[in-house]
Amino acid sequence: xxxxxxxxxxxxxxxxxxxxxxxxxxxxxxxxxxxxxxxxxxxxxxxxxxxxxxxxxxxxxxxxxxxxxxxxxxxxxxxxxxxxxxxxxxxxxxxxxxxxxxxxxxxxxxxxxxxxxxxxxxxxxxxxxxxxxxxxxxxxxxxxxxxxxxxxxxxxxxxxxxxxxxxxxxxxxxxxxxxxxxxxxxxxxxxxxxxxxxxxxxxxxxxxxxxxxxxxxxxxxxxxxxxxxxxxxxxxxxxxxxxxxxxxxxxxxxxxxxxxxx
Amino acid sequence: xxxxxxxxxxxxxxxxxxxxxxxxxxxxxxxxxxxxxxxxxxxxxxxxxxxxxxxxxxxxxxxxxxxxxxxxxxxxxxxxxxxxxxxxxxxxxxxxxxxxxxxxxxxxxxxxxxxxxxxxxxxxxxxxxxxxxxxxxxxxxxxxxxxxxxxxxxxxxxxxxxxxxxxxxxxxxxxxxxxxxxxxxxxxxxxxxxxxxxxxxxxxxxxxxxxxxxxxxxxxxxxxxxxxxxxxxxxxxxxxxxxxxxxxxxxxxxxxxxxxxx
Numbered sequence: 001x002x003x004x005x006x007x008x009x010x011x012x013x014x015x016x017x018x019x020x021x022x023x024x025x026x027x028x029x030x031x032x033x034x035x036x037x038x039x040x041x042x043x044x045x046x047x048x049x050x051x052x053x054x055x056x057x058x059x060x061x062x063x064x065x066x067x068x069x070x071x072x073x074x075x076x077x078x079x080x081x082x083x084x085x086x087x088x089x090x091x092x093x094x095x096x097x098x099x100x101x102x103x104x105x106x107x108x109x110x111x112x113x114x115x116x117x118x119x120x121x122x123x124x125x126x127x128x129x130x131x132x133x134x135x136x137x138x139x140x141x142x143x144x145x146x147x148x149x150x151x152x153x154x155x156x157x158x159x160x161x162x163x164x165x166x167x168x169x170x171x172x173x174x175x176x177x178x179x180x181x182x183x184x185x186x187x188x189x190x191x192x193x194x195x196x197x198x199x200x201x202x203x204x205x206x207x208x209x210x211x212x213x214x215x216x217x218x219x220x221x222x223x224x225x226x227x228x229x230x231x232x233x234x235x236x237x238x239x240x241x242x243x244x245x246x247x248x249x250x251x252x253x254x255x256x257x258x259x260x261x262x
Numbered sequence: 263x264x265x266x267x268x269x270x271x272x273x274x275x276x277x278x279x280x281x282x283x284x285x286x287x288x289x290x291x292x293x294x295x296x297x298x299x300x301x302x303x304x305x306x307x308x309x310x311x312x313x314x315x316x317x318x319x320x321x322x323x324x325x326x327x328x329x330x331x332x333x334x335x336x337x338x339x340x341x342x343x344x345x346x347x348x349x350x351x352x353x354x355x356x357x358x359x360x361x362x363x364x365x366x367x368x369x370x371x372x373x374x375x376x377x378x379x380x381x382x383x384x385x386x387x388x389x390x391x392x393x394x395x396x397x398x399x400x401x402x403x404x405x406x407x408x409x410x411x412x413x414x415x416x417x418x419x420x421x422x423x424x425x426x427x428x429x430x431x432x433x434x435x436x437x438x439x440x441x442x443x444x445x446x447x448x449x450x451x452x453x454x455x456x457x458x459x460x461x462x463x464x465x466x467x468x469x470x471x472x473x474x475x476x477x478x479x480x481x482x483x484x485x486x487x488x489x490x491x492x493x494x495x496x497x498x499x500x501x502x503x504x505x506x507x508x509x510x511x512x513x514x515x516x517x518x519x520x521x522x523x524x
Contacts, residue, residue: 011384056385085387122273123318123389125347 002069005095006031006045006062006079011086013126013252018050018060027051027087031062034082038075039068048101048108048259049208054251056127058111059090059258063101099261107188107204107260110213113253114199114221128198129217129253135224137199140192143223144201146233147190147216154183154240156216157209158248183209183240192220202257211248219246264331267357268293268307268324268341273348275388275514280312280322289313289349293324296344300337301330310363310370310521311470316513318389320373321352323521325363361523369450369522372475374463375515376483390460391479391515397486399461402454405485406463408495409452409478416445416502418478419471420510445471445502454482464519473510481508 010027020029031045045062070078076092083089098104115121115128116135186206193200201217219236222228228236228246236244272289282291293307307326313319332340338354345351360366377383377390378397448468455462463479481498484490490498490508498506 009384011387058383080381085382085392086384088381088384090381119342119350119352120347121320122271122348122350125273127385130347 001065001067003065003095003097003099004063004072004075005093005099005101006064007090007092008057008060008062009088009090010057010060011126012051012054012056014084014086015053017053017055018047020044027057027060028062030083030087031079034079035064035066037082038078039066039070041066041068046101048105048256051254051256052211052251055254055256056252057256060256061101061105061259061261063095063099065097101259104261105207105259106262107206108208108256109189109202109204109258109260110208111255111257112201112203112213112217112249113255114201114217115197116199117197126252127255129250131199131221131224133225135199135221136226137192137194137224139226139230140199140220140224143220143228143230143233144190144192144203146230146237147203148187150184150186151237152183152240153185153209153212153237155236155242155245156212156219157183157242158211158215159242185209185212190216213254214249214251215242215245215247217249217253221249222246263327263329265327265357265359265361266325266334266337267355267361267363268326269352269354270319270322270324271350271352272319272322273388274313274316274318276346276348277315279315279317280309282306289319289322290324292345292349293341296341297326297328299344300340301328301332303328303330308363310367310518313516313518314473314513317516317518318514319518321520322518323363323367323523325357325361325366327359363521366523367469367521368524369466369468370470370518371451371464371466371520371522372470373517373519374465374475374479374511375517376461376463376479377459378461379459388514389517391512393461393483393486395487397461397483398488399454399456399486401488401492402461402463402482402486405482405490405492405495406452406454406465408492408499409465410449412446412448413499414445414502415447415471415474415499417498417504417507418474418481419445419504420473420477421504447471447474452478475516476511476513477504477507477509479511479515483511484508 016024018027020026043064045064048061072092076089079089113128115130118132120130189204223230278286278288280289282288305326307324310323334354338351341351375390377392380394382392451466485492
């Protein structure tokens, strides 16, 4: 029974996030329906993690086993033929039986895109946070560096109340079950760069708590606005309290870029 | 009573075109509601022409008179505050009383965007036609040049049946009433260019019949695919029959770029 690793890109705008939910359009549900249409099999592809409503992906990874002996290239072509253009299967390859998109993940990279134009082009609006106030990129970069390392990231995790409202648990969200029970995560890279009118935040970590990237970005933007000094970040981390950090950046600027398995 | 010229950009994806329709989201209707919200006045801004469902604009022009003595910069700021991010007011300036966005227009420029990637990025998909077959850009450019000049463009106009289905008349669609009654239009520029994986068609004319740009693009893509010889374009124009030309390109690749008034 072939086991598959799919790399999936999507525009999250029209979806209620990755995770299948009855009666709502989701990426996982749309993918499952397409697989059923092609193979007749009822399967649920496992993602490397859920993405929230409005969050996008360039390299979400999904794993799924199928009985049908369909070749990889045919499976990819058939999926891209059936799926809406907002979801694209970028690659399909056979994977070892024990490969699990979530449990096997070693590192994830997210990118957050901020547009700084005073009037944001409508074609860009679904994919950025439009920040029209002046931002000090040097201060934001200095603050971002403090995030690197292994820390308890409770200050940047969605609160129990946020999660209860959406009927999910924080542990659900992350990669490896062994580390999911704690709020300790290791961040390998955390940097800002400029690309024309865009400010791009890239962060690579062992895993991320729910809302963690958006809460980091909200806090780093507070630094860029001069509301928080860059060297306060260690104290914000040490506080282990959501109220110590800044607001949650909006979902539409966030992209899951890559998931590494080695 | 101040008279205004607005330049408006929009992502047409979530709208049923420019023209106000009861019970449907439209650009004109959304703009009218925002103006009412700001001034309390019930006005209908006039566009330089309608754009169809899913068609975008970088520089649609609208004219409207308001009683309220609101300064231009306040009006722009208030509109962009109220309007959804899919619609942006790029500029607001006072105009002579006799300025009419449609009747005063001298030239319009449209751009049509084709993406040639075998897998089109989901963030690009709402704004392009994804053509995955090989296209001969030199042949398309050669064919495009035949369009320049003053011609009867009946071969590239939506048929009466197309229009009847949508309860509109061909004349409605165009700029100057004097020329709207005939299918003669003057095309000043008609060129293809490449920008990375994108093929861009730019066309500037005195006005355009309904579906004319999309029908030109569909025909020029037939040339690019080798289905139609480039030097057949004059005969297609001369046929004055919709069936002589190629298919209608999909709406989401089309942008109204600019409207000139002098």
